[in-house]
Amino acid sequence: MFHYPFHVSDYVADTAHLTIEEDIAYRRLLDLYYTNECPIPNDPTGVARRVRMPMHIEVVASVLQEFFTLSDDDCWHKTRCDAEIEKFRWFTEAGKRGAEKRWGKSNEDSPPNSPPNATPYQGPIGTENREPRTENQVKEAKASLSGTAFPPCPYQEILALWKKHLPHLSQPRLWEGSRRANMRQRWAQAAKPSAYSPKGYTNTQEGLEWWDGFFGYIAQDTKLAEGFETNGRVWRPDLEWIVNATNFQKIIDGKYNK
DSSP states (O other), X not given: OOOOOOOHHHHHHHTTTSOHHHHHHHHHHHHHHHHHXXXXXXXXXXXXXXXXXXXXXXXXXXXXXXXXXXXXXXXEEOHHHHHHHHHHHHHHHHHHHHHHHHTTSOOSOOOOSSOTTOOOOOXXXXXXXXXXXXXXXXXXXXXXXXXXXXXOOOHHHHHHHHHHHOTTSOOOSOOOTHHHHHHHHHHHHHHSOOSSOSSOOSSHHHHHHHHHHHHHXXXXXXXXXXXXXXXXXXXXXXXXXXXXXXXXHHHHTTTTBO
16 A cells, blocks of 8 residues: 555544654554555564564564454454555455456456445544444443553552552652553553463453552562662662563563562
């Protein structure tokens, strides 16, 4: 495809929570999707290189999880993108058949008089159709974020849980920028079923219970709460260190267990 519709005001409204890096990654992922006219492979490292962000693999992976859906073909799909690509192909084929018929090169019937998925659409290019008609649809639309009903990260509640279990460790005064981005990514990551948490969580209450238990686990069952002595000094982690992707995974894997 050489162009696609872009609803600027709606896009800005629905992506206002993204960091600069996440916003760039999202736009480039959309460009990649439309340029190749196909879903995005489930290969964050390779995809990050293709969108010219090889040093931001975690950012690319996070954006894929938030705005796209991983299907059985092991590719990240976007309903909106698939519909636009299908429509583009329909118009291309219609033009080709029309030309062939006009010049007597084909006896085939022309395609149907209306393109596929030609339903009126309102919303940013990065989101699904959000045109509520009933009260339930309005509620679903408000709860939905780009095709998923997963709740947003409750930053302040998580900070309160950190202070509850580990008050002797450093307590952040501000939680902005990359700190928020990393916590949001870990919030989504922890929700997925895993060996550490077989059920994961699907709503805010379950998520806060998960993080309450996670911080309790750090406080009681790991060496992190006590810190490590290095060169005569004791090093103790802060929450920013905890929600770093690499450190978070090591804690989950039990590397710092007592």
